[in-house]
Amino acid sequence: MLHVVWFKRDLRLYDHAPLQEAVQSGEPILPIYVAEPSIWQGQELSARHYQFVKESLADLQVSLQKKGGELYVAVGEMEEVLSSIYEKYGAFTLHAHEENGTPHTFDRDKRVHRWMKEKGLLFKEKQHFGVVRRLKSRDDFAEHWENFIRQPLIPVAEDIPCVEEVPSLLTPNFEKLEEFYVGGTRLDRGQTGGERHAHRTFSEFLDRRFESYNFHISKPLASSVSCSRLSPYLAWGNISIRYVTQKTEEKMRECSPKERKHLQGFMSRIHWHCHFIQRIEDDPDISRQTLNPAFDEVRKEWDEQAFRRWYEGKTGIPMIDASMRALHETGWINFRSRAMVVSFICNTLMLDWRKPADALAGLFLDYEPGIHYSQMQMQSGSTGFNTIRIYNPIKQGIEHDPDGAFIRKFIPELRDVPPLFIHEPWKLSDFDALSYPEPIVDVPSANKRARDILWAVKGSKKAKASAEKQLEKHGSRKWKPKKKPEPEEGEQLTLNLF
Numbered sequence: 001m002l003h004v005v006w007f008k009r010d011l012r013l014y015d016h017a018p019l020q021e022a023v024q025s026g027e028p029i030l031p032i033y034v035a036e037p038s039i040w041q042g043q044e045l046s047a048r049h050y051q052f053v054k055e056s057l058a059d060l061q062v063s064l065q066k067k068g069g070e071l072y073v074a075v076g077e078m079e080e081v082l083s084s085i086y087e088k089y090g091a092f093t094l095h096a097h098e099e100n101g102t103p104h105t106f107d108r109d110k111r112v113h114r115w116m117k118e119k120g121l122l123f124k125e126k127q128h129f130g131v132v133r134r135l136k137s138r139d140d141f142a143e144h145w146e147n148f149i150r151q152p153l154i155p156v157a158e159d160i161p162c163v164e165e166v167p168s169l170l171t172p173n174f175e176k177l178e179e180f181y182v183g184g185t186r187l188d189r190g191q192t193g194g195e196r197h198a199h200r201t202f203s204e205f206l207d208r209r210f211e212s213y214n215f216h217i218s219k220p221l222a223s224s225v226s227c228s229r230l231s232p233y234l235a236w237g238n239i240s241i242r243y244v245t246q247k248t249e250e251k252m253r254e255c256s257p258k259e260r261k262h263l264q265g266f267m268s269r270i271h272w273h274c275h276f277i278q279r280i281e282d283d284p285d286i287s288r289q290t291l292n293p294a295f296d297e298v299r300k301e302w303d304e305q306a307f308r309r310w311y312e313g314k315t316g317i318p319m320i321d322a323s324m325r326a327l328h329e330t331g332w333i334n335f336r337s338r339a340m341v342v343s344f345i346c347n348t349l350m351l352d353w354r355k356p357a358d359a360l361a362g363l364f365l366d367y368e369p370g371i372h373y374s375q376m377q378m379q380s381g382s383t384g385f386n387t388i389r390i391y392n393p394i395k396q397g398i399e400h401d402p403d404g405a406f407i408r409k410f411i412p413e414l415r416d417v418p419p420l421f422i423h424e425p426w427k428l429s430d431f432d433a434l435s436y437p438e439p440i441v442d443v444p445s446a447n448k449r450a451r452d453i454l455w456a457v458k459g460s461k462k463a464k465a466s467a468e469k470q471l472e473k474h475g476s477r478k479w480k481p482k483k484k485p486e487p488e489e490g491e492q493l494t495l496n497l498f
């Protein structure tokens with residue numbers, strides 16, 4: 001019988017349980033990738049993600065061909081593709097990883113299950129992350145995570161014997177994927193997709209780049225080198241979370257206590273990765289519904305013009321504009337900058353979090369639904385069980401980009417502004433000559449207003465009751481972030497991943 005291996009956001013060969021199971025059957029295999037309009041079009045995904053996926057598929061094809069196999073692609077809905085396979089081959093087993101995503105992918109998977117069941121066929125799904133389907137209680141999450149992460153890594157089989165004839169919907173010619181239009185912008189200078197790039201990025205990190213991880217984590221430029229930069233590779237499955245965890249722990253055993261602190265900082269985030277994805281697995285609606293609806297009542301009426309200025313990096317607040325423009329150009333900014341741009345649009349400007357969330361998802365090359373929508377809700381102060389953080393981007397700039405190097409890199413209009421004015425250029429006597437916009441808002445007074453409103457909601461009976469319930473369901477139990485070491489001056493590496 002035929003075994004179909006369905007690649008989704010797990011575009012790799014190494015440590016791939018569904019592929020291993022198919023190979024172990026000893027029967028012919030059909031590896032497929034399907035570009036589904038219902039998932040890719042009119043949703044938050046964008047052309048830069050599609051580009052990354054195509055790069056990953058090309059890499060996967062080379063690796064599969066070395067093993068005597070072949071990857072086939074199609075454009076269409078899964079049921080159509082499965083029907084065409086069924087017509088040609090009759091009964092088959094479908095193998096895939098569980099996808100922990102938004103209601104779109106969740107419903108698609110349910111449709112595929114239904115289709116397979118109606119035909120009497122087996123659909124075998126394997127856990128992809130340390131995330132548990134139908135988790136009974138958050139209290140058990142840490143134990144499940146450990147069990148998953150400690151399993152042995154799965155090597156790539158010597159031979160991957162694939163079928164040679166396929167239905168006409170499927171083809172090994174990837175030009176087919178070009179017929180498919182995905183909205184949004186591509187990247188000219190972002191990270192490149194593929195398993196090989198993922199492993200190279202990780203090796204470089206563990207060899208050297210991690211040495212200033214904690215020191216530079218909030219610096220907008222230096223963090224582009226000192227952070228792992230694994231996020232798109234984890235999000236599109238070019239590298240497995242189990243591999244990253246096990247190899248980091250190996251490295252931690254052999255490095256000095258000082259170095260170990262940096263890797264501990266990194267490992268906390270690897271834990272958070274699955275902790276947040278578990279939230280969307282338990283409740284896919286977190287991508288649409290505010291965890292604590294009491295906060296919906298105080299948002300301002302939608303202001304499309306303010307949203308556009310924010311999105312295009314034209315608010316007149318240099319750190320916000322530099323972050324948004326960096327994102328458009330490179331597909332990545334660090335955690336602090338992400339939290340700050342969200343706080344600005346949702347707290348300082350008091351706009352609803354949903355449209356900014358989808359807009360940012362389209363810009364982050366590493367868009368991972370579970371992390372993304374959880375973080376959007378947290379940073380916009382919409383959970384009620386996290387503290388409300390309202391950033392002042394001027395202060396953030398002075399602290400983390402003191403000489404304005406990040407601002408100058410991404411805002412050419414401000415390139416020649418003296419350091420004293422780089423965070424508040426409107427204070428320059430010849431500001432009008434800069435062709436840079438006036439600030440959209442007076443940040444300190446807007447932040448004060450937001451703080452008063454949001455803290456009042458947080459303290460209300462309604463918000464507290466909802467927060468308690470959500471905390472029980474989604475709150476972290478064991479992995480509180482470890483205390484950060486005192487910052488010292490770390491060594492600056494020359495590698496520039498921006």
Ligand SMILES: Cc1cc2nc3c(=O)[nH]c(=O)nc-3n(C[C@H](O)[C@H](O)[C@H](O)COP(=O)(O)OP(=O)(O)OC[C@H]3O[C@@H](n4cnc5c(N)ncnc54)[C@H](O)[C@@H]3O)c2cc1C
Nearest residue numbers: 227228229230231269272273335338339366367368372375
């Ligand atoms: C509003 C907002 C949206 C975000 N959206 C995403 C997203 O769509 N995809 C995404 O991968 N990260 C997201 N993050 C988390 C974080 O900013 C990125 O993971 C990180 O900046 C990626 O760079 P890195 O791989 O070099 O991270 P590192 O610091 O090297 O961390 C290693 C890995 O840990 C995970 N990780 C890091 N920070 C977090 C965190 N706070 N929560 C959960 N997991 C984390 C990521 O998988 C990351 O690749 C978001 C943060 C905010 C504030």
